[in-house]
Amino acid sequence: MTTTNRQVVLIVSGQEFCTTNTVLEKSSWLLNPKTASTLVSNEFVTREDEASNTPVRVCLNQLGLDLDPEFFRVCLNFVRYQCLVCSEEENLDGVLLTAKQLKLFDLVRVIEKKREDNRKSAEDVRRRQLLNMFNFTGWLHAETLKEVNYNCRPVQASEVDFSGLDLSFVQAPGEAFTGMNRSNFRKANFSNCRLYGANFRGADLSYACLRNADLRKADFRDTILVGADLCGCQVEHANFIGCSFDGAKMEKLVGVERSTIHAAMHSKLNEKPLATQKKWYTPWT
Secondary structure (H helix, E strand, O other): OOOOOOEEEEEEOOEEEEEEHHHHOOOOOOOOHHHHOOOOOHHHOOOOOOOOOOOEEEEHHHHOOOOOHHHHHHHHHHHHHOOOOOOOOOOHHHHHHHHHHOOOHHHHHHHHHHHHHHHHHHHHHHHHHHHHHOOOEEEEOOOOOOEEEEEOOOOOOOOEEOOOOEOOOOOOOHHHHOOOOOOEOOOOEOOOOEOOOOEOOOOEOOOOEOOOOEOOOOEOOOOEOOOOEOOOOEOOOOEOOOOEOOOOEOOOOEOHHHOOHHHHHOOHHHHOOOOOOOOOEOOOO
8 A cells, every 4th residue: 555645634623724644744643644543544544546635634633632723833834844934923832832742752852942042042132231231341262252351330230130140251340240239140140250349238149150259348248148159259358247048059168267258157147037029120121
């Protein structure tokens, strides 16, 4: 028995999609007629006979699949063209769920990679926006491709949402960060940064990465450092009075004896409850 290029009508929530067996055989599992024939009937696998010109009609709802036609259209076009064809406004979350229901594993991988690329792109935009806020001018290190030297002007940016921001390797003058008190730096990345004299008083730096950062003379009074990574930091003359250190990593600190970190860890002020979360101003919208 050989397979011909027979028309197939797929019915999704009452909407019809016309295609052919040849197209559907490119799919990974559920839409492939050679596999679906075990779920529908042998008629789904075409035969060279007088009925081969009659379109095969398959209702996916009868297979227990409740799909959105708009999301299914993107999935079917992926099978046709072997690439993701959709607008920027397309709801990729809905397409991803539909692809998983149809067991289109190649499409699932493509969407997950696109979402990760979009996330990294958004992070880069936020990074550049912050650099522009400070009027940073710098250059790229040829080997690491990291911005390593900046001239800038200080900006008052207290109570701003910088959560998740990646400023690793930024070597800005300390005065650039003098107006960052009470802002949200939750899960931000300041690894290898020069934060000399920075003002993070009352800020949320929970789960932030400050590994190997220069924190000399920085003001961390009343700062939330729960789960933060401070390993390898220079902390001479830094003020940590009133900080919350639960779960923080603080191995190989440099200049501890010339900071208030030990006093802060044994202070009654460190036992007070964490500040309640509030809504922060965001400059990204």
